[in-house]
Amino acid sequence: MERTLSLVKPDGVKRNLVGEVISRFEKAGLKVIGLKMLRLTKTQAEAFYAVHKGRPFFDELTTYMSSGPIVAMVLEGEDAIAKVREIMGATDPKEAAPGTIRADLGLNKGENTVHGSDSPENAVKEIAFFFSENELIEGER
Ligand code: IDP
Ligand code: MG
16 A cells, blocks of 8 residues: 555646546545645745756746645555556656546646656655645545
8 A cells, every 4th residue: 555645736726627636546546545725835835846946947836836726635545656647647748648637638848737746755755745644534434
């Protein structure tokens, strides 16, 4: 069992795609064990994407990620990290495989509808960024 952090980005929330994104994860067998809607400040977006500090797109990315509400979720399942990355598709919707969220719904390389953790280390950090342990519901329901 593995956990990962996914976000429906501002372009997805704005276009009423929250349910569509969650539905794709659930249909793949992943369980939602934490869920919330929030709006990041610019400073919080800069902290979340700190690994990209110094990249040419950093300011555009963090301005965009703080431009409107997002939905944060923790997904659990076997190979959850890789599964979510596969369902999301490549960063640039133009390069994403057909049938992936980004190919079907993404607008451009920046406004690409979803985020998903890229490694076990980052998943732990990113989950902790948005959720405390008592906000994650596991087991029988
Ligand atoms: P990922 O989300 O597929 O893991 P990363 O390379 O980690 O992609 O980049 C994080 C986010 O930064 C992307 O999802 C996208 O929103 C944005 N981004 C990445 N590269 C560019 C770019 O070249 N132009 C604009 N935005 C970008
Ligand atoms: Mg990434």
